[in-house]
Amino acid sequence: MIEVYSWATPNGHKVHIMLEECGLPYRVIPVDISAGDQFKPEFLAISPNNKIPAIVDPEGPEGKPISLFESGAILLYLASKTGRFLPQDVTGRYDVLQWLMFQMGGVGPMLGQAHHFRIYAPEKIEYAINRYTNEAKRLYGVMDKRLAKSKYIAGPQYTIADIAIFPWLRSWKNQGIAWADYPHLKGWFDEIAARPAVQRGVEVLADQRKPLVGDAARDVLFGKRQYERH
Numbered sequence: 678m679i680e681v682y683s684w685a686t687p688n689g690h691k692v693h694i695m696l697e698e699c700g701l702p703y704r705v706i707p708v709d710i711s712a713g714d715q716f717k718p719e720f721l722a723i724s725p726n727n728k729i730p731a732i733v734d735p736e737g738p739e740g741k742p743i744s745l746f747e748s749g750a751i752l753l754y755l756a757s758k759t760g761r762f763l764p765q766d767v768t769g770r771y772d773v774l775q776w777l778m779f780q781m782g783g784v785g786p787m788l789g790q791a792h793h794f795r796i797y798a799p800e801k802i803e804y805a806i807n808r809y810t811n812e813a814k815r816l817y818g819v820m821d822k823r824l825a826k827s828k829y830i831a832g833p834q835y836t837i838a839d840i841a842i843f844p845w846l847r848s849w850k851n852q853g854i855a856w857a858d859y860p861h862l863k864g865w866f867d868e869i870a871a872r873p874a875v876q877r878g879v880e881v882l883a884d885q886r887k888p889l890v891g892d893a894a895r896d897v898l899f900g901k902r903q904y905e906r907h
Contacts, residue, residue, distance in 0.1 A: 679703040682720060683730040684710050685879075685886040687844035688748040688785065692730045694840050694878030695752055699759045707882055734758075749781045752837040762837045773831040776838035779819075780845070787812045788845050791852045810853040817846075817859050824861040835869075843869045844879065 679696065681703050683689040696703045708714040708729050715727045724731035724746035732751055737743030745751050756763035764770050791809040794802060820842070823830060831838040846866055849856065856863045869875055 678735070680706055680733040680735075681730060682706045682708050682723065682732070683882065684708050685882040686710070686729065687847070688728070689730045689882065690844035690879050691748045691841050692732065692751050692755075693881040694844070694875050695755050695762070695837065697874035697878045698840065698872075699755060699761055701755070701759065705881060707885055709885070711887070749777055749841065752777070752841060756837050762835065762840065764832075764834065764836070769832060769834075773836045773838050776831045777841055780838065780841040784816055784842055784845050787816060788848075788852055792848065795853065796851055813852040813854060814858075817849075817854055817862060820865075821859040821862040824865045829865070839865075839869060843875065847879070 679701060681692060681696065683692060683705055684707065693705075708720055710729060714720060715724070715729060720731070721727060723733060723744040726746060728746065730748055730751065731744065731746040732754075733742065733744045734754075735742045743754075745754055753763070763773055787809060790805075791813045794805040794809055798805070820830065827833070829835050829839050830842060843866070846862075856866075
């Protein structure tokens, strides 16, 4: 059984959804990132960047255990393990990989910054809010344009690219987005949200996540704790 060290965040939900879509048995080990669980030695042993999610698969390649961090790498591993949601043909595979990298390098980091400066930052810095809100809108526009001519993000089939992107768009309102401006993306979003495995995946650990309040929690997530040697 795969062990999943995770929390109810977009990156965590990517892996929860993938496991549900593939029907793989798994056990969730909560890593409360507002309480500092990500700095515990046992977690750092498998996720040296102190970020969730991470997995341990006791039945990895050649039957040997494997541990992985980085949600994109985990999606690729699970797709390879199951033979699902990643095309076998070379062209189709690279179509998926480029959109997966688009999520990892653009959608996640930029929407994360939009969340931070619009919602969490103790100072409302107009330049930063405008910078990342505009970048969120630009990325939504890229995806909307793509989905005007493609059923799914990477082509005609549902893939790990869709699984990677979807959880990040669930907080569209906090990102300053109006769905009316992105009709093709909204249609895709609604279709993905209706999938039973997706609905199960986004509920994983959702009841344990609490609103971020207090200076201590902010310090754990955004302050000096990030820069201490662990």
